[in-house]
Amino acid sequence: MHRYRTPANPVTAFLAVLLVIVSQLCVAAEMPEVRIEATPDDGVQPRLVTDTSGNVHLLYFKKRLRAPAAREGNLYYRQYLPEQGQFSQPIKVSSQAFNIQSYSIARAAMAIDGEGRAHVMWYLPRSEKYFYARSNAERTAFEEQRSMVTDYILGHDAGGDIAAFGNQVAIVWGAGDLSREAERTMFARFSHDGGATFGRETMISNPDFGACGCCSMAADYLSEQELLVAYRSAIDGVGRHMQLLTVEGVDNAPTGSRYADMQALREWEASFCPLSTNDIAANLPDRKWLVFETQSRIVQMSLPDGDPQAVREPFSETRQKNPAVASNAEGQRLIAWGEAISHTRGGRLNMQLFDEAGVMAGFDFNEDIAIGEFSFPAVAAIGPNSFLVLY
Secondary structure, three states: OEEEOOOOOOOOOOOOHHHHHHHHHHHHHHOOEEEEEOOHHHOEEEEEEEOOOOOEEEEEEEEOOOOOOOOEEEEEEEEEEOOOOEEOOOEEOOOOOEEOOOOHHHOOEEEEOOOOOEEEEEEEOOOOEEEEEEEOOOOOOEOOOEEOOOOOOOOOOOOOEEEEEOOEEEEEEEEOOOOOHHHOEEEEEEEOOOOOOOOOOEEOOOHHHOOOOOOOOEEEEOOOOEEEEEEEOOEOOOEOOEEEEEEEOOOOOOOEEEEOOOOHHHOOEOOOOOOOOOEEEEEOOOEEEEEEEEOOEEEEEEEOOOOOEEOOOOOOOOOEEEEEEEEOOOOOEEEEEEEOOOOOOOOEEEEEEEEOOEEOOOOOOOOOOEOOOOOOOEEEEOOOOEEEEEO
16 A cells, blocks of 8 residues: 655745744645555456545456456445445445456446445446446345346447436446447436336437547436536547536436537547546535546546646656546545556556645655556545545
């Protein structure tokens, strides 16, 4: 485990020793500790989710021990135990083992509803199937996994996302002919009984915008009535912009939708698929942040209509990819991502810490930490003054 504390700002020579000590203590109290750990169980593709009570939940993939050379395994769930400073015992999520392939864009997603149930969605690239499983309210066991998409299954090539609000659950994915990305669209299914049943598969995006064939998306409830979906379009096959779509009336049956006005740092003209991922996190209780990639650089913005800002320059002139964000009640947020990523390699971990006013002074992360193969980082706020980063 790495513990990363940002250095105190240097003080001028004429200050007394006592003042130096006091100044350093004040800085240390304001500057959160960043704990950096490998994913438990030699797991990969961690996802950390914070519920409305501040509890932190972990989802990850673990290979079968009896097949060390293969990539077949299962999804597991754990809850973080703050008093012990560690995670609880693992609980298997997926009913059947599957091959993780080599796709970070096919990562699983998790949400926690108002009753405490964990809801998980994952995707099998070669079989083009989306599966869903939910836990009991105590999160001590998961129900048998269910196949969730039957009507709009053409051209699945990336993971979807799942969101929860009270007893509502939404799953979101993209579908359509991969050779005609400009005509692909986003779909969703909604549950109003905590995931016991789901409504029909419903188109939610504007088909004129298309949908990038191999980019995953992020979704979260803005309120009981509104679901926001951040996804990459494919306008005319090249307009791979970050679209912010708000679906209205989701507490019953969707009644309409609207798009946020486009901004420069959300625009990306490219004839290729960026293979990108997004992440959304909330400042308890109500402010949300989105992180995504534009032209190989990580961008952040507050939702639903903040000004996008570049996060940090890379260690070298390489691509930044697979961002994760977490924020705490004090308004501080930590963003982590990978750099110098290949088809199988997770890259080098990089991160940036922010306060409400912008970049947090004194933070200069420069450790050389390699993210595991086929993996990416995850971030969560732990208590009032520390962050946890898994890789």
